[in-house]
Amino acid sequence: MSEGHDVQALSDVDIHVYEAVASQTVETGGAGLGGLIRATGLTEDEVRRSLTKLVEHGYVVPQGDGYALGPHTFEVEY
Template sequence: MSEGHDVQALSDVDIHVYEAVASQAVGTGGAGFGALVRTSGLAEDELRASLARLVEQGYVVPRGDGYGLGPHTFEVEY
């Protein structure tokens, strides 16, 4: 992640989605889209839009059929 990325600068929805990815990725290395729909409680379109923003900014990376965390300089514990 490049200098200047601040997870606190994300929207509430994007933070919620990031945390959903993180909670699953910590144990399994990735989060599938279906599981993210269930975990986040968001509509699929809203979830896809948030994931696209997070991928574009490098917070989340596509991983196989799902998503994982991008490089980060902070610790994530779940």
Template sequence: MTERHDVQALSDVDIHVYEAVAAQCVETGGAYFDGLVRACGLTEEEVRWSLATLVGHGYVVPRGDGYVLGPHTFEVEY
């Protein structure tokens, strides 16, 4: 059984960071913290908190030194 995620539970910052993770995963196969901070134009603390939220909901999964997308039930356009 697949858990349904509620994308409405995410803030605008979380969606912005998720989109940056998705873009970097498409481009390089994974997203890394420093690259996410640069891509998002947010503070390190904002990105760190957002990643914690995204990981907690299962949208983003830590892999090695970076992050990849977790299972999801919605699409992102970028």
């Protein structure tokens, strides 16, 4: 678990992208950019900006060519 994460500080877009990462990680072990764009319905730029923020705050971590969940202190239901 990571200390100091405040999920309430995330935007709706960031939470939407985080949920897509979580869903794809559970299903396939990781999330690729193309799959996240399709899953969220957002533009590539929107997804990239959100991923940058999520990575900077440790919610999501780079994994190979994609992303996975970082340490977190909250649960996501989908």
